[in-house]
Amino acid sequence: MKNDYIKLAKKHGTPLFILDHQKLRENFRTFKKNLPNVQAYYAVKANSNQEIIKTLFKEGASFDVASYNEFIQVHDQIENYRRKDREFFIWDKIIFSNTIKDKDTLRKIKKYKPLVTYDNADEIQKIKKYCPTAGLVLRLKVPDTGSQVEMSSKFGAEPSDAMELINSAHDSGLTVEGLSFHVGSQCTNFDNYTNALQITSQIFNDCRKKGYETKIVDIGGGFPVPYDSLSPKFEQLAQVINSETKRGFPEDVELIAEPGRFMVATTAVLISEIIGKARRDGKIFYHINDGVYHTFSGIVYDHWMPNFKAFKRGKTEVCAVVGPTCDSFDKISVSEQLPGNLQIGDLFLTENIGAYSIASSTKFNGFDGAKILHINQ
Numbered sequence: 001m002k003n004d005y006i007k008l009a010k011k012h013g014t015p016l017f018i019l020d021h022q023k024l025r026e027n028f029r030t031f032k033k034n035l036p037n038v039q040a041y042y043a044v045k046a047n048s049n050q051e052i053i054k055t056l057f058k059e060g061a062s063f064d065v066a067s068y069n070e071f072i073q074v075h076d077q078i079e080n081y082r083r084k085d086r087e088f089f090i091w092d093k094i095i096f097s098n099t100i101k102d103k104d105t106l107r108k109i110k111k112y113k114p115l116v117t118y119d120n121a122d123e124i125q126k127i128k129k130y131c132p133t134a135g136l137v138l139r140l141k142v143p144d145t146g147s148q149v150e151m152s153s154k155f156g157a158e159p160s161d162a163m164e165l166i167n168s169a170h171d172s173g174l175t176v177e178g179l180s181f182h183v184g185s186q187c188t189n190f191d192n193y194t195n196a197l198q199i200t201s202q203i204f205n206d207c208r209k210k211g212y213e214t215k216i217v218d219i220g221g222g223f224p225v226p227y228d229s230l231s232p233k234f235e236q237l238a239q240v241i242n243s244e245t246k247r248g249f250p251e252d253v254e255l256i257a258e259p260g261r262f263m264v265a266t267t268a269v270l271i272s273e274i275i276g277k278a279r280r281d282g283k284i285f286y287h288i289n290d291g292v293y294h295t296f297s298g299i300v301y302d303h304w305m306p307n308f309k310a311f312k313r314g315k316t317e318v319c320a321v322v323g324p325t326c327d328s329f330d331k332i333s334v335s336e337q338l339p340g341n342l343q344i345g346d347l348f349l350t351e352n353i354g355a356y357s358i359a360s361s362t363k364f365n366g367f368d369g370a371k372i373l374h375i376n377q
Contacts, residue, residue: 002311002349005271008373009347014273015290015370017358021055022376023267028059031223031259034238037245041095043221043260044070046355051374052264053077062093064258068105071096090114095218097180097258099123099139099155106130117180117218119157121168128172135177136169137218138162140203142181142196156181162203166212178216178254179204185261185302187222188232190240197241201248208250216254217245223262227305227352234262261355268354270295270370274346275324284319284340288348291323291330293364295357299332302356306333309349314339321348325365 009016031040041064042056050073053063057077065071074094078086096109096116103126109116113133118124119141127134141156157165166176179200183192200217207214219241224232245255272295276287290296298304308321319338323330361369 005269005349006311006347009271009273012371012373014271014347015288015295016271017268017295017353017370017372018271019049019052019268019354019372019374020376021051021267021374024052024055024263025059027263027266028056028061030234031257031262034235035241035255035257037242037255038219039254039256040263041093041097041218041256041258042263043097043258044073045359046260047264047268047357047359048073049358049372050076051377052267055377056263062095062256064095064097064260066096066098068108071109087112095137095256095258097139097218101126101131103130106134109134115177115216118169119155119165121165124165124169124172124174128174132174135175137178137180137216138165138169138176139180139182140196140200142183142192142199159199159203163206163210166207170212176207176212176214178214178218179207180216180218180220182220182258183222185222186224186227187237188224190232190237192222193219193237193241194244197244197248204249204253215252216256217249219245219255219257221258221260221262223257223259225261225265225352225355227265265355266352268352268357270350270353270357272348272350274342274344274348277342277344280320283334284317284338286319286321286338286342286348287324288321288332289324289367290370291325291332291367293323293325293327293330294361294367295353295370296323296332296350297360297362298353298356301360304356306336307350307352308333308336308338309351310339310342311347311349312339312342314341316340324367327365 041062043064063074090112099119110131116134117137117139119139181196272288272290316337317340320334321332
């Protein structure tokens, strides 16, 4: 594979982002195999490349969107459907999981009778005014200890406030169709899921006792990606979720999830090129043609730990790898074990960079992002 990457870099140039659609399909099928009763809504924000959406659409995925633009990306796949079939797809396979939506977005999606989340009283009134056709899902605040990216500080209603918010929505003439939570991205603490499902189960069953036709439980995302050998196994987590959902919810519950990172993280590699080399304070600095404002943006936004492999051998030492911009903040890593004999024009391989990378890439300093190459489509 090493020689294949070198050939592709020579043919297409660098930086080169190589996305493997066969791996994408495998990840989707692994999710469905281990959580057969959970409908997978791909979180588009993880990587919104249109070809990813297209492949997952063909696989039968549903979609979690955070904005009208993401919604339109998915809608493009069904624009040739008959109106009735198109409306059913939107109702059945798309959720607006951003708990705060601007009024213009609500106006635009009103005609689609969308499924949307909320977590506060003001959002109820906004939805009532601008999108009264929506079905609501109340997002709960749950523990996210040990997750790579925590969510509870910005999203989620306190469980103690849940029934009041559900009652308020119903009193406003809206329908609360379900409950949701998110344990934080790249969750390595399975107790988060257990606790979240127990909290949600209590509120769900209280709703049923009150006569509400609550039917959906959205278990969010956070499913662990095998970035390294220390990462917990998704298959083990699936056993926990299957057991807890069977124990805590009635048989007619509709379980959905919002996997994003899990679907795309392992689907892509990046080939970058050394464009400069200097020794600063005794340490080698490799300047490459990609950085934290571009494909390595996940270091800033996602707390992602980078990885580099050289295509040449040599005595290793602690090196720094930095980006091409004139901002001193653009340091990808200052402690990589790499050969010290690499030269300008040599290449690096970075693996598992499919999630929260090109999705948040910018054009800062006028540098274009990586070229995207799709394989095994």
